[in-house]
Amino acid sequence: MIALSVNLNKIALIRNSREGNYPDVVAHGRTCLDAGADGITVHPRPDQRHIRPDDVRGLAKLCQSRAVEFNVEGNPFADAMGSYPGLLPLVLETQPQQCTLVPDSNDQLTSDHGFDLGRDGERLEPIIRSLKDAGIRVSLFMDPDLDQITRAREVGADRIELYTGPYAEAVTQQSPDIERIFATHCAAAEHALTLGLGVNAGHDLNLINLPRYRTLPGLQEVSIGHALTVDAISMGLSNAVNAYVNCLAGK
Template identity: 50%
Template sequence: MTKLSVNINKIATLRNSRGGNNPDLVKMALDAENFGTDGITVHPRPDERHIRYQDVYDLKPVLTTELNIEGNSREQKFVDLVLDIKPHQVTLVPDATGQLTSDHGWNTIQHKDYLKDIIRVFKTAGIRVSIFVDPDTRMVEGAAAVETDRIELYTEAYARNFTANREAAIAPYVKAAEKARELGLGLNAGHDLDLNNLNYFSQQIPWLDEVSIGHALICDALYLGFENTIQLYKRQLIMRSGL
């Protein structure tokens, strides 16, 4: 079954807006685990505008599910953090410094040498590596060539086009996912997946290993409650046509 990893960046954003420790990020992460999530995702950035580096140190010893750390591996502070923490998974994203949110995948052909070297650094430390890629079979082939363990399909385009034409929106993702499976790569997905589009995505790509969802899930929790929202998202991942 596809795993759900809850990205808690937005909880950290709310906490940071007033200072102090309300909401308590660690407690919220532990609550998410108790409510059924399969993992916790954090994406620390250099300005620490949401997740702080200390948050990651606070979370690691208390979490009982998988910890996924996303970030820009060209920042040495990020590399040092990951090697020190040794999470279950590191997800490499090609963010620019100061970027608001991730908005594209790696060009795995252009950056082949760099990616191969940095992936080796993390894998040597025993950390599973996933890299952010767009739904392009050439980029998936490039990802296999740099010896990553998994790819994470960047799903913003799918989410943007889902309402107008869901069949057209999913088509490049199915092709990319099939190529990943053919090449023996694990498969994650994330960005703008929500209660409206997640089930269809998981139906069309049932071999998906994991989705990482933060913004939409936290927004839904304001209306539906945190525990209920996590269960609703998990339900989208197990519902299949005809069941």
């Protein structure tokens, strides 16, 4: 079975548009787990545009109480900022089952490329070692590049997370490149498996493009947030409207 880890960043983004704690990120994490999700993912950034350090702490306790996987993503090279202590201190404090290292800069809207381990591998090695010494599985956000995936194994990663943005865009655009792109991802997954690396995937996966991507060789886990949140708006909207009508009617 392929595990679904629900990314709660967009719930936190809505929460941050107002004062207070509504919607409650931890409560929504509980709802996702009750509905059958296998785990929770968050990607805290130094500017705290969505997930905040206290969200990470609260969700860590929730996942520990449910004995499910908690996956914390982020840039290991980003400096501490305000109450954000830096990714490594936050992860070592909260002890998630998995930490996914992502090479996103502070000014990126979202993650849009994998690591260049020829450039960053030497800096990553002691970070990966510290996480693994703490019993935390380490995944690296990677493009489907065979040489880079080989380097991921060499620097000590346990898994890779394949960046699926170009695949998702090709499906949306009905691009003639979709067969080539998917074949590239299959080859990358097979190469990772031969090296003993686990295979995760994420970014812009949705109900349209996921049925095919789920056939990727050896795929263990997908993290989905944006599309799942958008689907929740449409799929749950009728029930929400009905609840408000009944409330106003005193029912």
